[in-house]
Amino acid sequence: MIARPPRLPHRLLATALVAATCGAPTDGFAAQAATAPQLRSDPARRVFATFATGRARPSRPSVPATVLPVTNCADAGPGSLRAAAAAASDNDEIDLSQLTCSRITLTTGAIEIDADTLTLTGPGRYQLSLDGNHRDRVLIHPADGALTVKGLTIENGHDRATGFHVGAGGCIASAAFLYLDDTTVRNCYAGGEGSYGGAIYAYAVTLDNSTVSGNVAKGVHEDAGTAAFGGAIFTYVLDLTASTVSGNRAVHEVRDGRTSYDIGGGIVTIVGGNVRSSTIDSNYSEGRAGGIATFNPLFLSNSTISSNEAADGVGGGLFMRWPSTLRAVNSTIAANRASAGGAAWIEADGSALYSTIVHGNAADADEAANLQGRTPLTIVGSHDLVGASDPALVLPADTRSDDPLLGPLRSNGGPTRTHALAPGSPAVDAGSNDDGLAFDQRGFPRVYGAATDVGAFEQGAPAAAAAVPGLSVRFAVLLAGLLGGLAASRLRASSRHRAAAGRLPQDR
Template identity: 35%
Template sequence: HITGPGNATINGGTVNGNSAGREGGGLWNGSGIMTLDAVTIDANLALGDAADDGGAGVFNNGGTLNISNGTIISNNLATGTAASGGGLLSTAGDVTINDASFVANAANRAGGAIEIIDGNLNFTNASMINNDVNGTAGTAAPGNGGGLHVTGTSGTIIIATSTISGNAAANEGGGLWNQNGTVMNVSTSTIDNNSASEGGGVYNNGGAITNIMTSTISGNSASVSGGGVTNNGAVLDLNAVTIAMNSSTGIGGGIDAVNNVTLKNSIVALNTAASGLDVSGNVISNDYNLIGTDDLSVFASQANDLEEVSPLLGPLQDNGGTTFTHQLLNNSPAFDAGDPADLFTDQIGQSVFGTARDMGAFEAQAALSVSEFDFSSVLSVYPNPTNGVFAIEIGESIANDINLKVISITGKLVKEVTLGTGVNTVDINGLASGLYILNLTFDTNQVTHKLILN
């Protein structure tokens, strides 16, 4: 317990099995700087009943808190009747979390993993997994924000390159819950398999502003509305987001827009609900979106929107990078269908490939096709199948260098090299056996070739 402005750094070690009558079962920081580096904080209790009691793992009373380098905050319980922040409760100040995990923490009021009453949070390369405000710590009251709950009205929340998965809320916001006046920016992240009554993945409340970009919202569920997201706030803006395979037993399998939700470059499809399978409420298009099913006719499409089509998505899985995505399958209508002016990278850091970006969070690195082009007079590839090393022979008629991209059948770029005339040796040892696509670009020409790796 640090009462005043003193600083503390903890490197390694375990904080386990402690209990506090009100706050900070494991650690309590005042107005100074606390740094947690590779620390395990597990199975601590905070017993206070008030809404600003809790923080069973860590309590930050307005100071600066830095958590990093594989720190694990797990199995901590804020058991008070209105307690918040099973893993962490911060009343104000600045919290920076990088390379850390919040796992299986619980509270009763709000924030199974983290409660931010006021101040700022930067959550990067981190995860909130299987936390809840759904009864594990006692009785949910009301149970908002299974992963993260933000009460404050003036802070900034940044979530980047992170995973919010398997969290549960008895009431609103299975994964994330944002409050009036706070700006929450989510990017390059995956929000999946969370559950709540409303807003299975994300719930945006009051006057809150939430921006989600190059992220995936998948497999979340709601018992009332908004399987993927619910917007009851001022602004919910989505750009290059994939919202797929979420469910609601009521309305809005993908999106329930009580207030306006704006979409661009996004896929909302393959969601289920009693009505409003993919979208319900006030959904506004900024163009270049794919909406699978608009059974309530609430989506006013723009010139480059696609409706009533399947995006042809693969399962949620590791397609490269640090967060899971849905890759586009061969012949997906989302290929090259985004805004050509938007050149930012996708969720896992891949550059725009082709004439325009793809819709959604994942950018395929080839227009996948397994058809064979006849270019034997110009290029030859051998041996095929290969055991890991193959040759590409380029004829003298091709004066300029050739760019070779080796693409997995899921659309992931696995190797890129520049080739010249004559015989070029390419080594792909270390890749999994299977079918690959060779994409060769020279001058204004582009050809593809199948390659089998034994």
């Protein structure tokens, strides 16, 4: 079996954990934090801030203090985004929604935002792009509040640190709470002795109906070992809803005699967080955690973890570093690969699986293709389909190992891709709905037929109930939870009626 992973395999991991500490500071903490990587030499303006205590989410004003319009797509000058950002005060909104151009190309460096709390509003992510031109980051926000980006594409950012410095947030670097709504962040790069977030570095990251794709975090140094943390995102607090993190990479420049520590091809989150109705797929780490690495509890609901790879480490889909735990509800973890624990590597007791598929993952010979643990562990839950896993893991008593007959990862309706259930799948009507979810990952009814299906996809559910016009994705998901009981009751009644009348073939 694979050797136990080291607790602190690289000094840069220790640096990351220093900033993640949420308890009261100590003298040692302060001494280490003083040497943490910085965006600026001024300690008051660094993005790698000293987080001595846990931080409450700042309020975002429902009405902005001032709306600053952007009237042209120039890099700088009157009416430009750069000029509006320089003039903005706390709680302002910068409005780009009236622009008729499709791209703002930055030729003189990143846009630096000094306001603690600011909103950038575009016409839609398919209408307008902020392009870093592969010269610098796109947005820098060394502040304490909240940065919100709506209706934009952020792309082609580049941060290459030299010497013993680190790269961070190739497109967006913020010390604050970052909110992305209807936004795409793509084709960004961060490199250095350590790299933290190929696309995004922020204290907290919230994605709603957004995509982070095609980004690279790369460890590069001529004369030292390197590390890459989060090909797409490095954050302390994670919150994803109806979003996709796809095709990102945490890699290193190969140097003879030099070591590397690459983790989280998609995401590294220190404090953990939530992934709801989202897909994490096709991400790659040259070390461990192809999809997500977390150091504290992660909640996975109505979501898909698929086709991620940890090329030379554990946890193809998920790496649950001690003391983190996983609670996966109505989710699908499939087609991931790692040296061991192809689906997930779990190091602490306390994880749970409810109505979840963990199947069709791969690992090296003599290692567990699906779930694997560092020590004997017990996982609680019910109504799961789990493929071959580490015998040291005690799974829920009713766990089945049947092949769920998953279709390929593709668009099956809704904002994210999913694995459909083929006809005759043992997952159909064999699950549970412990959290009272109204909808499946796509936004289709969560309970259809005799019972809930296992996994993120509900076979045969009609699309008509999915749309909630006029509501934000996040509010729709929350509303779905509140309406779950009523929706389930009506669907069960409908199911009983169909059973009494004789079910037609097209019903399934």
